[in-house]
Amino acid sequence: MPDISLKGRHMPASPIRKLTPFAEKAKSEGKKVYHLNIGQPDIETPEGMLNAVKNIQFKVWAYTASEGTLSYRKKLIQYYNKLNYQLAPENIIVTTGGSEAITIAMMTCLNPGDEVIIPEPFYANYNGFACQSDIVVKPILSYMENSFALPSISEFERLITEKTRAIIICNPNNPTGYLYSREEMEALKQLVLKYDLYLFSDEAYREFCYDGREFISPMHLTGLEENVIVMDTVSKRYSACGARLGCLITKNKQVLTAALKFAQARLSPGMLEQIAGEAAVDTPDSYFDAVSIEYTHRRDVLVNALNKMEGVFCPNPGGAFYVVARLPIDNSDKFCQWMLEEFIHENETVMMAPATGFYSTAGAGINEVRMAYVLNSHDLNKAMICLDKALQVYPGRLTGTEALHTTLPV
């Protein structure tokens, strides 16, 4: 039997999905499982987007241009104009989800062995995408105590070597929910220019900023035109995760030319999704207003409930729809699995993502979990009751000072 590749061996399993078999087993035994593990919102996809699908007139489900249809890219310009991004259709390559925008950006900009700095905890699949391209992730710890703010520039500089080629930020952040301030973005800009790095800006959660906070993209900063690549997706914006429609945006012409070759190899993004994506741009503001109110409410429910539990700490995030919370537990992987396999409260349990998968520093996140507030507040409340009960009886519960250990360096 031929061997599989080293990459195939080393590729990390998704921390969000790896416990799925245990959840499936629990459900097959009749338990109700609250899914807080995955960023799959229950919010309805805009009607206009679904109607565009229902009203298709074409007879041949054909390839589109590899960079996406001109019609969709033009419509996207309308959307980005509202955000004050100064773009032309040529700056956009339509991708199969945000995921493909990330893999194409990595392959286009980094050589095997090159290093990318990412504040951690970070979106777990960056690890997987880096593994695919033989790129080295250099994590830089952010801390729960200051809500996972951007690490100081001097800490970034300590990590920079001649192999450093890029910094990835996810803003608002998955998994922490942190929203970078204008000052943080300006500091990043100076750093990126000083060392001539790429800045990959994952803006999947751009629409989800709370309490009147302002979203700042590197696209809003001048002088970064050759350095910035925005990785975008309709997944969260329109609650259309299964549409697998995203895009890569840059003003760097060399990057666009090379990225297009990777796009050509896989032929085309989905044709139907681009039709739907075009309609989605006309989604009324009222849709987003309602969604924002709903998520703000859910966040409040979740964060309040968590901070009331003994030994639990959770910062109040400014964006996205995730929190990272510290629990009084020995090991979040064990705990999350135990919740699915052993725990039950009124025939219910909760599925969470162990935060270890969002760190690349060994041992970090061992007493943290990521939760997505993608359920209505009634279900969230019930899930939090479940979690509270579980923490009371979990055999690996830590108590007293032991429970207070953090990821802060000594």
Place this chain on the structure above:
Amino acid sequence: MPDISLKGRHMPASPIRKLTPFAEKAKSEGKKVYHLNIGQPDIETPEGMLNAVKNIQFKVWAYTASEGTLSYRKKLIQYYNKLNYQLAPENIIVTTGGSEAITIAMMTCLNPGDEVIIPEPFYANYNGFACQSDIVVKPILSYMENSFALPSISEFERLITEKTRAIIICNPNNPTGYLYSREEMEALKQLVLKYDLYLFSDEAYREFCYDGREFISPMHLTGLEENVIVMDTVSKRYSACGARLGCLITKNKQVLTAALKFAQARLSPGMLEQIAGEAAVDTPDSYFDAVSIEYTHRRDVLVNALNKMEGVFCPNPGGAFYVVARLPIDNSDKFCQWMLEEFIHENETVMMAPATGFYSTAGAGINEVRMAYVLNSHDLNKAMICLDKALQVYPGRLTGTEALHTTLPV
């Protein structure tokens, strides 16, 4: 400005799409361009598949399981059962087009620097996918004189080194249309087992076999369970190229486990496509019968017209919907571009794919083009009249013995 990657520089542009700007320009000047360059059929997508799209009931366009929905994979089993493949849903990972099945298979099975042997001319994007994964393509020439049959096993053996990990076949073949016989498949089996290699079987054109010829997949051969990975797609089968729905099939459990991790990193294939794909399995046989009659007719029109032209030779292919033809020209890249930029006959011209992009041996295919018979026979006839006229006036036309040089080794 930061540099792009070496991969970004070396990545080949698609030979099928690289002349697109010239075609666009010709069309903008009012010329009619017959597109024989790309495998985008004009055949209508089955109604049942499109109706499944129009009749969607869901409210949230959600992620599916990374390996695809169980429902779609079960339905696919029904399809593969008819082909006498012995499969279970666990043997299938649903992918974003056949393209993703190929990239996942390569990443799962081959290390950077490993070698894959591919009979050439071959599907041009194998070069691109290999470049993405830093895999080395070792081409093995097949010859127009014997219709591009499988090269002899001893020639394969001459190429095998300790780095050789896999063989890729595309059957029926893109670009040559050649359909491998049972004897050829058995010979490949012995080779694969002798050297413990992977056999990647790209079966995108499985439904397109003509003149009563039999399609033999490695899935029909016993003893290859751990070696075979089938890469499939609905693109050509249901004329649904823009659906970007394919799958990777194998019985090798290690491969499945590793491939799933790559699938998890990109989260999910398209949800709507899987609903449509499920409906597509119920497409009546009459659809395929009609398509087969149509393609057989088109092939005959094309091959007859080509072989009637002075200095032109084109084998009669047994499957797929492509031909590779030898033309009396100095350089197919120049000729194809000239056709779009300079030539005009009754305000019409033809776009073809230079065959050079389908070879990885330098200089091979320089007087060959690939044509896809994806237009109706009326348009095909007009395209052939155009080509004939063009060959008469092309400044780089070769004559006499000069025109007869082939890709055969001296």
